[in-house]
Amino acid sequence: MRTDIPLSCPVPLRHTTVQLAHGGGGRLMRQLIEEVFLEPLPSPALAERHDSAVVPLGAERLALTTDSYVVTPRFFPGGDIGRLAVYGTVNDLAMSGAHPLYLSAGFILEEGLAMEELRRVVASMREAARECGVRLITGDTKVVDRGKADGLFINTTGAGRVPEERSVHPRRVRPGDVVLVSGDVGRHGIAVLSVREGIAFETPVQSDCAPLAPLVAALFEAAVDVHCLRDATRGGLASALNEIALDGGVSLAVDESAVPVDEAVAGACELLGLDPLYVACEGRMVAFVPAPQADAALEAMRRHPLGAGAARIGRVTEGPAGKVSLRTRLGGQRLLDLLSGEQLPRIC
Amino acid sequence: MRTDIPLSCPVPLRHTTVQLAHGGGGRLMRQLIEEVFLEPLPSPALAERHDSAVVPLGAERLALTTDSYVVTPRFFPGGDIGRLAVYGTVNDLAMSGAHPLYLSAGFILEEGLAMEELRRVVASMREAARECGVRLITGDTKVVDRGKADGLFINTTGAGRVPEERSVHPRRVRPGDVVLVSGDVGRHGIAVLSVREGIAFETPVQSDCAPLAPLVAALFEAAVDVHCLRDATRGGLASALNEIALDGGVSLAVDESAVPVDEAVAGACELLGLDPLYVACEGRMVAFVPAPQADAALEAMRRHPLGAGAARIGRVTEGPAGKVSLRTRLGGQRLLDLLSGEQLPRIC
Numbered sequence: 001m002r003t004d005i006p007l008s009c010p011v012p013l014r015h016t017t018v019q020l021a022h023g024g025g026g027r028l029m030r031q032l033i034e035e036v037f038l039e040p041l042p043s044p045a046l047a048e049r050h051d052s053a054v055v056p057l058g059a060e061r062l063a064l065t066t067d068s069y070v071v072t073p074r075f076f077p078g079g080d081i082g083r084l085a086v087y088g089t090v091n092d093l094a095m096s097g098a099h100p101l102y103l104s105a106g107f108i109l110e111e112g113l114a115m116e117e118l119r120r121v122v123a124s125m126r127e128a129a130r131e132c133g134v135r136l137i138t139g140d141t142k143v144v145d146r147g148k149a150d151g152l153f154i155n156t157t158g159a160g161r162v163p164e165e166r167s168v169h170p171r172r173v174r175p176g177d178v179v180l181v182s183g184d185v186g187r188h189g190i191a192v193l194s195v196r197e198g199i200a201f202e203t204p205v206q207s208d209c210a211p212l213a214p215l216v217a218a219l220f221e222a223a224v225d226v227h228c229l230r231d232a233t234r235g236g237l238a239s240a241l242n243e244i245a246l247d248g249g250v251s252l253a254v255d256e257s258a259v260p261v262d263e264a265v266a267g268a269c270e271l272l273g274l275d276p277l278y279v280a281c282e283g284r285m286v287a288f289v290p291a292p293q294a295d296a297a298l299e300a301m302r303r304h305p306l307g308a309g310a311a312r313i314g315r316v317t318e319g320p321a322g323k324v325s326l327r328t329r330l331g332g333q334r335l336l337d338l339l340s341g342e343q344l345p346r347i348c
Numbered sequence: 349m350r351t352d353i354p355l356s357c358p359v360p361l362r363h364t365t366v367q368l369a370h371g372g373g374g375r376l377m378r379q380l381i382e383e384v385f386l387e388p389l390p391s392p393a394l395a396e397r398h399d400s401a402v403v404p405l406g407a408e409r410l411a412l413t414t415d416s417y418v419v420t421p422r423f424f425p426g427g428d429i430g431r432l433a434v435y436g437t438v439n440d441l442a443m444s445g446a447h448p449l450y451l452s453a454g455f456i457l458e459e460g461l462a463m464e465e466l467r468r469v470v471a472s473m474r475e476a477a478r479e480c481g482v483r484l485i486t487g488d489t490k491v492v493d494r495g496k497a498d499g500l501f502i503n504t505t506g507a508g509r510v511p512e513e514r515s516v517h518p519r520r521v522r523p524g525d526v527v528l529v530s531g532d533v534g535r536h537g538i539a540v541l542s543v544r545e546g547i548a549f550e551t552p553v554q555s556d557c558a559p560l561a562p563l564v565a566a567l568f569e570a571a572v573d574v575h576c577l578r579d580a581t582r583g584g585l586a587s588a589l590n591e592i593a594l595d596g597g598v599s600l601a602v603d604e605s606a607v608p609v610d611e612a613v614a615g616a617c618e619l620l621g622l623d624p625l626y627v628a629c630e631g632r633m634v635a636f637v638p639a640p641q642a643d644a645a646l647e648a649m650r651r652h653p654l655g656a657g658a659a660r661i662g663r664v665t666e667g668p669a670g671k672v673s674l675r676t677r678l679g680g681q682r683l684l685d686l687l688s689g690e691q692l693p694r695i696c
Contacts, residue, residue: 015463017459017460017461017462018457018459018462018463019459019491020459021491022457022491023457036463036466036470037470040470040471040474041484043483045483046485053450053485055449055485057405057507058407059407060406062410062507064507065486066452066453066454066487066505067488068490070492101403101405102401102403102410104401104412104413106414106415106454107416108418109366109370109371111365111366112365112366113365115363118366119384119388122388135391135403137394137412138412138413139385140415140416140503141370141380142371142416143366143367143693145693145694149498149501153456153501155414155454155488157414157505159507345491345493346493
């Protein structure tokens with residue numbers, strides 16, 4: 001027996017081909033981004049890995065963010081790919097403190113897609129854009145041959161304006177900051193999964209997909225010095241917390257029993273062996289705020305319908321960058337780690 | 349025999365499903381955009397159908413444009429999908445008179461794509477971005493299951509700043525304006541086709557893909573009052589001319605023998621039954637300039653390596669909107685129409 005080969009493998013294996021898990025919001029995606037995109041494309045804005053890049057445009061500050069949407073099925077309880085493509089990108093702008101203003105839309109269509117379905121998706125985007133107060137100003141359509149795509153993929157890129165004085169960023173997070181979540185988590189993932197897998201729950205679960213900009217505005221109107229915001233999408237709340245802890249260079253202490261989870265979602269997760277903290281949301285965010293302003297921030301969020309279920313779930317602590325400790329419901333402690341792979345592919 | 353059914357069909361048939369031709373840059377694509385996107389999404393910027401939307405961002409003018417790239421094969425003589433994804437979008441910014449500044453990149457990867465190929469594409473994007481002087485500032489990666497995409501699709505969205513005084517737009521085109529083209533046309537389409545169909549030409553044809561911003565800058569530096577610019581991509585030179593004639597509400601008179609076509613491209617087109625005027629370029633533009641400045645504009649373009657083959661090919665005339673007349677090589681006249689369908693799918 002050779003003893004120079006370690007029996008455990010703490011370093012993730014290098015993959016020679018792209019895996020589904022590379023799109024999952026976990027450790028493999030982080031690794032892909034670091035090795036394939038960040039190293040060859042050195043860019044300060046890219047390296048910040050915030051939800052939007054904030055860069056100068058003449059005398060103004062432009063926020064820019066992009067997302068492609070490949071969710072399957074395209075229609076699910078509480079939303080559809082079109083609605084998601086607007087909310088998701090507008091939310092990423094809001095998470096950088098920007099006023100969302102404009103959207104571009106790039107469609108990749110598979111030959112044979114029903115025109116009626118495309119119309120429904122576009123109608124849905126129009127509604128969502130109106131709701132968010134953003135304007136769709138430019139677009140592109142490509143068609144690929146049958147079998148070379150899956151019906152319809154949408155890319156939306158959002159542009160917004162960041163007021164001069166605002167700085168919302170992982171590096172502003174400080175030990176002592178309080179962590180808030182804007183509502184119950186995991187509904188989007190379970191809603192999509194229920195249709196995809198044909199699972200009928202006693203109480204149908206609706207996606208939480210919703211625009212977050214009004215909630216962010218409410219925080220600023222309440223004069224809260226918001227340190228950082230992040231919407232919990234792929235990889236759920238746990239991944240959002242891990243990212244901020246890593247990029248902000250801090251540790252977090254989170255109380256599991258304080259995290260709101262809808263009863264039907266909790267039941268579905270138990271049935272399916274999923275942890276709701278890792279299940280995607282599309283209308284939930286975490287906010288990092290100074291402790292003295294935590295109550296005011298919570299109140300401001302709760303006054304808004306989209307933040308009615310907001311809760312204080314933890315705090316920022318001294319400690320190694322990226323460590324997220326969870327006090328479990330049973331009173332124990334465990335690490336809330338980045339998932340290495342992918343719980344639910346094609347959720348957005 | 350029923351006589352109430354017309355034997356010819358001048359009005360395009362309504363399609364109930366998406367056809368390859370809906371992505372072809374011709375009449376069907378225009379119809380799709382009008383009926384499915386523009387009517388349900390009323391937006392002044394969208395309705396302008398310029399290469400980029402130009403909108404206010406505080407006190408500045410932001411140009412925003414988006415394109416998805418689905419070219420097959422991904423590597424071809426003279427370029428690859430990564431290079432195309434940078435040049436194509438940066439060129440669209442330049443066509444609106446903007447200084448190209450920033451790019452976002454959204455990747456849709458098919459499970460199983462070789463990581464090495466992804467790295468090559470990213471390296472190519474880095475090179476192209478450096479060449480264009482733009483910064484890639486934000487990105488997104490989605491992975492779809494095997495068989496649900498075709499290796500790799502890239503969306504790039506470009507943001508630029510338009511100087512206060514500039515207005516480059518189809519509505520500025522006037523009867524009397526001179527039409528210039530920046531070089532020989534059709535090389536990109538033939539280069540892609542040669543690899544895709546495994547056709548070996550005596551002289552290998554290299555794609556013309558190239559950044560156009562320096563050429564646009566040269567025109568402005570020469571103090572030319574550029575009325576309109578358009579890069580000839582899907583649907584080739586003929587489609588670019590048709591679009592401007594339609595959107596600018598003018599007629600055009602073009603001289604076929606004045607349009608530069610490389611000998612190998614002309615030969616390949618003859619062999620394949622293609623009209624080079626409809627074959628895609630990725631580094632050629634048409635410029636509409638006032639007649640008194642046409643010589644200065646041509647000289648400015650020719651002084652630049654990317655415009656060395658520039659030529660004066662026609663002029664804007666009074667007449668119905670969208671009419672493009674071609675004086676053929678043999679001295680006849682014919683209409684240069686929008687293609688109804690698609691000559692070459694997945695060319696960009």
